[in-house]
Amino acid sequence: MDEIRVKIRYYNLLREAAGRSQEEVALPGPATPRDLLLALVQRHGPGLGRWFLTANGEVSRGLRLFVNGKPPDRDQVLEDGDEIAIFMAISGGAAKKIVLVPNPDWSGPTLGGASL
Secondary structure (H helix, E strand, O other), rough: OOEEEEEEOOOHHHHHHOOOOOOEEEEEEEHHHHHHHHHHHHOOHEEEEEEHOOOOOOOOOOEEEEEEEEEEOOOHHHHOOOOEEEEEEEOOOOOOOOOOOOOOOOOOOOOOOOOO
16 A cells, blocks of 8 residues: 655635645545545544534535546545645625534544444
8 A cells, every 4th residue: 555645725714624724645545535534634633524524424515625626536546746625615695694614513534433
């Protein structure tokens, strides 16, 4: 299993949750975008995890992730040197006030009911 290094860029609300605008992360390969998200939650804790995952460990529907400027396929394998942009989808109009809040029921990442 080879190690890969990817560059992460956080945007909008996630920049504050991660406490940084970018970082480089080493992962054991092969790794998918979901593997990366779980590694980032382990690294940064619930402050970031609440934005990334639902209470049952699914990727949040409002989360947007791009690999080298393109949305990844579900099982895409990340490669050494990939650049990952992660942000929350925000929409609305002038007449609406949109407030995004992290998932209050989130207690940590899980896979199939087993805590990481």
